[in-house]
Amino acid sequence: MEPFYYMVFGALGAVVAVLELSKGTKDRINTPSAFNSFKNNYLLVYSLMMAGDWLQGPYVYFLYSQYGYGKGDIGQLFIAGFGSSMLFGTIVGSMADKQGRKRACVTYCITYILSCITKHSPQYKVLMLGRVLGGIATSLLFSAFESWLVAEHNKRGFEQQWLSITFSKAIFLGNGLVAIVSGLFGNLLVDSFALGPVAPFDAAACFLAIGMAIIMSSWTENYGDPSENKDLLTQFKGAAAAIASDEKIALLGAIQSLFEGSMYTFVFLWTPALSPNDEEIPHGFIFATFMLASMLGSSLASRLMARSTPRVESYMQIVFIVSSAALLLPIVTNFLVAPSKVKGGGISLSGCLQLLGFCTFEACVGIFWPSIMKMRSQYIPEEARSTIMNFFRIPLNIFVCIVLYNVDAFPITIMFGMCSIFLFVASILQRRLLVIAEKPIFFTEEDRELRERDPEMEPLNI
Template sequence: MGYYQASFYSLLGLCAVLLASQPTRRAEPKKLAESRKQVTRDDKHPEASWYQVYALAMGADWLQGPYLYSLYRDEHGLSERQVSSLFTTGFLSGAVGAYFIGALADRHGRKAVCMAFCLLYAMSCFFTIIPVVPLLYLGRILGGISTSILFTVFDSWMVTNFRERKLVENGCDLSRTYATTSIVNNLTAIVSGVVSEWLVTATGTKKAPFWLGAGLLCWALQLISANWVENYGTDPSEPSDAPKTSSVRSTLKQPSILALGLASTMFEGSMYLFVFFWAPTMKSAQRSAGELPYGYIFSSFMASSMAAALTFNIVMQKRPFKYSRLLIGILLAANFCFVKLAGPKTEDATFWLFCLFEACVGMYWPCIGYLKGRLVQDNARAEVYGILRIPLNIFVVVSLFLAGDSSRFTQVFGACSVLLTTSFIAVWVASLKSNMP
């Protein structure tokens, strides 16, 4: 067994231990009498439908990721410049659509927009496998819009649903929900990577993961339609306008929200750049002979992220410190990773620095999700979340344009460390001036 394979299985073992140590829902006093009753098959977790749909939606996304670039270059025969233009189109469409999508979801229903996501992303999968340039661009536009929905409207529906159904009375906890969602995402990523590899090998075409992704989205659409209850940011029967607009503006002016917006832009932007540059960085640091086992390396990253999310669930059950303090620690740890990656490093050090950064990612998602869930009002949640993603998409597009090619990863990582330092200072100052949880 090779070094990277052994590392991956060791990280999986750590995940198994942490999974066995996870906290469970607390039984409320009024439920104690009912606990003696025989449990039926219908007595399932109150958030089961959320986790099921989220796993399917993220599975469709993860299936495409490893083969999108290769499909464009190897099967469609596009030039490097055309591929770069397609990726840029996806990020730009996500930036342009983010604001309008959030406002639309708050006004006309988040469940409806999540169902639209399933249709739009399935269409994106379909257009991506057709080697006609205009249709490929249309696929990227739909993909960018769909990604904005996935990372704003789904989250908004979940938080509002949690509060409207008063799930805390069923022993649920919003912090634990976010951590479990992150765990589901990481498990889905690992499984999707294995499945997509098998599909390509079995079918001989990189189009196969996109077909399966479209199938998962159709399944998710059916589950949303059958199991989700609609929720809104405003009453759809009322005329829209001033009150809500004022609420959005007042929310975005809060120092804590501005700090979280800066932190999410810099951290998530660095995460997207990591996705583009980790492979050439590992290649440049390689000292062993032969091809690197990229599949095992990527799976190790996902296992590191999952282990961190599982740790978050255990540690934050007791609330030993504020979530804003934890976010500061995450930003500092990520900054340390990029400082080290920007300098001379061995192959082993590069691998474990990437694993540490992925551990930061695993803790970041539930932490930032909980903070936004507490600080943003339900009546404008999707719109505010959408607006906060606009600078992120612009940041990634500008960074990729300035980077030029994958050989400049040291400069990119150095810039990321500077930007993460800025976001750390912003969150720290905001936590001092406002009552951040």
């Protein structure tokens, strides 16, 4: 493997180590043992859940190809997963709010374990069922666990600021360290032990089962709106009304969809971008490098959120602009660097520059996750948290399905340009969210009347 890859990985690792070891008192928040115990329990469960997800990711496409399916058939399987998440996501989110978030988390484990089991069959219909189950599980992973955490955190009377600690640690571990270790462990099972491409799925099922046992034995149940007279349709309408009536929630949903849509598109595009002429690139090592860059971002986010300034709404504008510029690199290098026409070989100069840009984008992803979690905890109403969060995923899944369906219809530079535009729009919407969030508002009509009588009265802020 070329020294360039080791240099990038080593540089990122050194920066992450320096950031973590150099944290001062301003970057840390002293918390009581009761909160630390609660936080560590959640982080253990979340890490196991993410291990179950990350172990599968690198081998899904490879497994389907080993069963003899072509690009078109595999594309339909991927579309089924995102389509399932879109169709059933809001339903399972509503059920989580009404029936209980703990139950939803257990359902995630069971659903994903069943999805892993289907990978043992080469039958297309069985694999399609697995993708549908996987889509449902993904919706629960990105809504039920966060909803349970926020509700339980508030129920136990912990400080609101402490949520940012759990969020940043969860992303640092779940989307960083666990992702790297999962990739290396999967590689060990498939290549070193020669257990075949289905082995990581079996390992994922084991981790999910362990996590489910911890959830069932140590978590308490919490709900959104437990009203007996509210069915799923009523909850669905209530969530839609909340989004329509509160511009902050609508902006947050649009920002999330734009960023995550660009992120999932990037997942499909980075391989052909770095090897347009079938250059030999170490996919697993590059994936680990991206995850290390994400860890760097989450480490930066934990520092930023530990301080009162700058606000999350403020620095996220810069994050979106930087991520937009990073995904413009494939277009810029296409014009400035003469493309190589030699098939095979090592990574090109253009590929090296793009890899650095992609690492920058992944660092932005690492900042994005805990920051968006923090904003969701502030603006999304508790009674319909899971429902609204899955509402946000509807446009995201539609977008990804369209991209997958038309992945061969447009040049790769057009696709990256589209993602860059989306991220720039997200920065504009983030600016609008900041302006609205800084506006002073009053809790009651009585406060308004007092303000009219005394214009110099200090306004109240939510």
